[in-house]
Amino acid sequence: MRDIFNEQLEQLNSDLVEMGTLIGQVIRMTVEALVDKDIEKAKKVIRFEDQIDRQEKTIENLCLKLLLxxxxxxxxxxxxxxxxxMITDMERIGDQSADISQILIGMAGQPYIKKLDHIQAMANETTRMVFKSIDAYVKKDLELAKEVILQDDIVDNLFLIIKHELIDLINENTENGEQATDLLMIGKYFERIGDHATNIAEWVIFSITGKHDDIDKITE
Known part of the structure; x- marks a missing residue:
């Protein structure tokens, strides 16, 4: 009986890594769609939602089977x-990638009102956080999980910079308002993705230590 249980635990690990890898790829595609104004890639990101949802249900059912x-x-x-x-946070990352892609589709054909330096930096940072949190789970790497949690401050600071830049652009010219709002929402979604990556890292720590303390305690 224990052998069967161990096999199912291995399957759980495999399914989690597969879902995490897909989530990482979806975020990367979202960043590429943003930078390259690639509407077809943005549409492809949205189509991945169903696959992500199916993977979440598969893992959830396996977890319940193991417990019951x-x-x-x-x-x-x-x-x-x-x-x-973890799968709840992964699924939400997929949702937020789709939300960003929907905004990009609505902005099709518009030149950007500002360079995307900070938005791209923020997007790249959150992408790294997601990949590192999954890597930390695979390797059972406590220090790597802690690194992800600390990275969230970088993402938060970048969002504040983006927000102030966009407010300045609106003050300079109210015609910038609509796209500035869209770009601010994109930044906010990337900030949330960073929050979910942080949550995943905290649950990785819980899976290793059996403790889920607040961030200050985890990173001390």
Whole structure:
């Protein structure tokens, strides 16, 4: 019986990594669509939503099967609980990538009112955070998970810079208002993706240590 349980735990790990890898690819495509004004790529990101949702349901069902049909010990229960939390954040990252892509489609044909330096930097930072959080789970790497949590401050600071830049552009010319609002929403969605990557990293720490403290305690 334990052999079957271990096989199912391995399948859970494999499914989580597969979903995490897909999420990372979707974010990367979203960034490329933003920088290159690639509307077809933005549409492709949106089409990935259904696949992400299916993967979430598959993993959720496997977790419930492990909890209800088997008798997990404390360490197993911790791992399964962390997996359930992680897939929720992964699914939301997929949703927010689709939201960004919807905005990009609405902006089709418009020249950008500003260089995307800080938005691109923010997008790249959140992409790295997602990949690192998944890598930390695979490697059971506590220090790597802590790095992801610390990176969230970088993303938050970049969002503040973007917000002030866009407010200045609106003050200079009110005609900038519509696109400035769209770009601000894109920045906000990337900030949320960073928050979800942070959540994933915290659940990775929980899966390793069995503790889920606040960020100050985790990173001290």
């Amino acid at each position: 049909q088997q008798q997990p010990v404390a360490s197993d229960f911790t791992q399964i609980s962390a997996a359930l939390k």
